Amino acid sequence: MTGAARFDPAVADIRWQRRWDDERCFIADTDSAKPKSYVLEMFPYPSGRIHMGHVRNYTMGDVLARYRRMQGFEVLHPMGWDAFGMPAENAAMERGVHPDGWTRSNIAAMRDQLKRLGFALDWSREIATCDPEYYGHEQALFLDLYDAGLVYRKESEVNWDPVDQTVLANEQVIDGKGWRSGAQVERRKLSQWFLKITDFADELLDGLGALDDWPDKVKLMQENWIGRSDGLRFRFEAAVQGASRGYPWIKAALSQSPRIDVFTTRPDTIFGASFVAVAPDHPLARAVAAENPDAAAFIAECKAGGTSAADIETQEKRGFLTGVEAVHPLDRDWRLPVWIANFVLMDYGSGAIFGVPAHDQRDFEFATRHDLPIRRVVARPDQDADTPIGDEAEPGEGVIVNSRFLDGLSVDEAKQAVIRRAQEEGWGSRKKAYRLRDWGVSRQRYWGTPIPMIHCSSCGPVPVPRDQLPVLLPQEVTFDTPGNPLDRNDAWRTTICPKCSGEARRETDTFDTFVDSSWYFIRFASQPVDRPFDKADAEKWLPVDQYIGGVEHAILHLLYARFWTKALKRIGRLDIDEPFKGLFTQGMVTHETYRGNDGRWIGPDEVRADENGQLIDAAGAPVERGRVEKMSKSKRNTVDPEPIVARHGADAVRWFMLSDSPPERDLEWSEAGIEGAARFVQRVWRLAAGCGEADGQDPDLERKAQRTIAAVGEAIEGLQFNKAVAQLYELVSAIEKAKPSATRTQAVRTVVKLAAPMAPHLAEECWEVIGGEGLAVDQKWPEFDPAMLVEDEVTLAVQVNGKLRDTLTAPRGLDRAEAEALALSSEKVQRQLAGAAPRKVIVVPDRLVNIVA
């Protein structure tokens, strides 16, 4: 039997995609009797066109979804759109389009692109977070959390652009300046809505222990992010420095804050304290600033620059001496100066610390700058109490010195001793502190889910009654001035208080888009019209068995989704502990960068090589090859998948995405790579098209095929697609070399099935040409006979002193003495030994003999 000379993806792809659609292959049946498998990739932001990163991500998920389906699972593999967010507003400002229209046309375009790649998706469950049918339910869930006491309002800092008079996202702050205005950004306080994720800190932390199918690195990152640490919370009594007596701000400060609460994870170093420092937001700092213009000026300086952790923590450590003193709790005569310091965070612990310069690097830098004492209180075995501290702090273990009743104790013993004493004497207690902060969900933006609250001047904030949901985003908005258009939309903003019926105004902030993505996987599983999800249906599918996405979401999105799930469980809405049973974080797609003489970036499609191999641009000017970097618009090193798919077909692109690079690492896009993949697709096609019926057995090929079935299955289970690809190359080569036989014909069928999850259109075309029944997509995943995997003969590696000297073929199952005798009979071994008797011989059965001379 012979088919067409070439596999033509332009025809085949569309044909089979239509067929799968007609047969409703990928519609998930919630009532199926089969075991379920929920495969999910992180849904995309509809930026306009899909990029190679999407193709890689969705190809991986697709391979797994199709593989599970062939294994007999009822598979849920849905797709949707994370459709709210800033880019739509930016487009509105720059191009005068409406965010809604812009987003919806992007979705339409990207949906077509995804369909062109032949993913096994259940499009009947498609959702977009900007649909009121989605975000209305989200508003209802938020109100459920509000009713459960998990929502509250507090002041929080935002980046404020004083020229544009608008709030900026961290990414809009560049080197401390606004991205459009270029003005120095300030930190400003706004009253905002928060979710009590810290209530779940222990659950979120302890839950990580059961996530066996998550990468260790992600669990570790979440653990560090939650940052639970044990320590001592205690208070310093505030006093007045002699010379400062009579300054008005001291009195104000003391009346405001007669005690200063501090938290420390190192109570053992309490005798090494040389100062106390409070955050610029601390009540004591504010009280001082109210009376002292210099302090106010210092605090204002601290407010300059962005709110991001990297911005704040890389600032130089600076302080302002208040004149207030703190009384050391273990010695009433010992006074510590109290500073306002820019490196103390109000959000962690109690917003105040005691500084131990000898054993904390930040305190060390601060003390050095302000000429404060640096006293050693921990000594390593090679040090004593008088060893001076070098040019950096010593945070490590040791024995306590210079610390009165603690001297001679270990760090740990001293911690316990101090905590015990504090509790006995009543000035402090053991306390856990978390780095995790509550989740601020308010955004001062239009294109997001409206927060369903109403502000009434007499009743305060009042939830929108359920029967008034969804609170719709108004369509009539303008973007001609910076800031949130909802604030200027009086018609929308003005409403009636549900409680007192007085005039009130709507909350004009919208949700952080992470709220939208914190429950979409539940809505995929169950989408009734009248409520967010049906509990029983959602629980049939959840948890997601395999979740796949970028490692950039390792902390925030994944933590928020876990929190949301646990919160729904607490309020009785969903009996699921963890949303994602398995997690995989894939690497990025990268590409070489190119620059012209003038330093401007040049896109790969404008670069070609001239006859001498010199790279030139479209105008013939020389181009310099830069480093390989993540594809990004700014570096112009993106490759648009669409023309590549049009040229090589979906399967070649999919195949290339899976080849070579391990999926967790970066993949470098290359022309040669995609061409190699396209060649392989044709090679498989030729193999199938040229394969006829034949008789006879081929045991070697049979064994190879069986091994490949085992290896490819194992590789896909472990999401090691590059290994699955390599295995298929080997089997295809072996079949090509083999003479016609019944075994060979069978092996071709095996190849088609093994390749089906990765190159599904090719598989259908091949399946048809070799006369397979039904569709390739519906075939059962092939089974293998474990007995067939074992070879009768093994290759023994023979080493002398750990160096390979010979390899010998031996029957399997040789005992130690036989293996040793065989190894010693080797001429090469004898030459190495040169007559010397072996001192020791190590035998690893069926693998290796190492002779130690």
Add this chain to the structure above:
RNA sequence: GCGGACGUGGCGGAACGGUAGACGCUGGGGACUUAAAAUCCUCUUCCCUCGAAAAGGGAGUGCGGGUUCAAAUCCCGCCGUCCGCACCA
């Protein structure tokens, strides 16, 4: 600043502590062809011995130590690169 990862031929990468470099790409040589494309065969870590081939020897997994009969793999210390840091998604 804090946190996380990664580092193996010309390139992407394989390798339960046990034969380093599977498989792919690139490149060289050859076959088929009037020619090209396509396809197929073959070689391709580096250095040395050798006229050549066969064969042999040495070195080698970022750098420096250590554990072990045996280390790409485990431990300690460096160096380099990348990613995240709460309002990008």
